Amino acid sequence: MPLTAHQLWMVSLSAPVGRDRGVSRTTLYPYARVDDDGARRRLAEQWGITSRGELVARLDELSRVGYRARARRLTGVAPLAWDAALYTDIARRGFACGLIGEGDAWTALKNIVPSVAGTYGSWREYADHYLLGRQVWRDGLRGTDDEAAAAPQAVADAHLRSLLDPANRASPWNLAPWDAIRDPDHTPSPSPSRRTRQ
Template identity: 75%
Template sequence: MARWRRPRASRRYPVPLTLHQLWMVSLSAPVGRGPKASRTTLHPLRRIDDDSARRWLADQWEIISRQELAGRLDWLARTGYRARAHGLLGVSPLAWDAALYVDISRRGFAAGLITEADAWTALKNIVPSVAGTYGSWQEYADHYLLGRKVWRDGLRSPGGGASEPGRPAPQAVADAHLRSLLDPANRASPWNLAPWDVIRHPDRPR
């Protein structure tokens, strides 16, 4: 019952995100599949749980300090897993790295490693490269799945599992989640609430 006593993220941060903010947060929507995930707040969880965020960063990414968080974000922004994909396929799926980058930034904020302002700055830093690479959420989703496949294959290769995020969900689960996010009839999908092109226009409240 203790988890139900934790405040909802939407109550701790009641001001709705602007369209640009929701778009940035939604870059990590493919990663946050579970029922505890929040897709419409900067905080990555529906209920405030700093300890859970800290454990997740430590277990999945070996991040326990602000410096380690900054190092991981810099790697994902500059090189990331797409370097491996480019070497294998001649394609650099930025979307996979961008989704992880935003997810880690949000969890770093939840864990208290960075401030809210720092988290938004980190998210804004990734926008030009992502918006300049893709023209739709469909294109973004396609490259996300490509990057995820290369990453999964790397985990199965000798030595490929070192310092990698934890055991992945089956590919079918990721595929179904992406289909749900892209479904025009899904009113809860953040990709429908913040269509791709909103980032190319002046920001406004939702």
């Protein structure tokens, strides 16, 4: 069943996080193919999340404080977009590996919408703040074992440019424009490239 415009918009909050080929940016399930073990592994290795309680606690922390508190101290700006992207990614992976059900995943995503929609006026503003948050996060990794594991900033920059490119028909940000969350919800028509031939 296709996502509504609002659902696609919410899922699209995590689009900057998923740069791998196997990710899905247009479904609640975060992968193009079933990979519950991959979701479970990523949550455990990157976030230390192995239970529903740990998942809920991490989502709560990202929604209330997240990394933006440190960013505000260092830059004077609190980039909510970085935390919102991580929050959405974690909720989707929690759904993928069964730590939360579909209804709980949608509820979690709906909970972040008011603050994100009230903070930004476009996907470009969201992307700019995501990159700022990511830079502060990367700077915090300097001299640690995790520094080498983080993708270079140039990779993140290129990914965001691709998401913002109006010619990119696969970009969820083009499929669900920023203002879609403020308009009445509906099921979007398939793009011309996705229509089946009769």
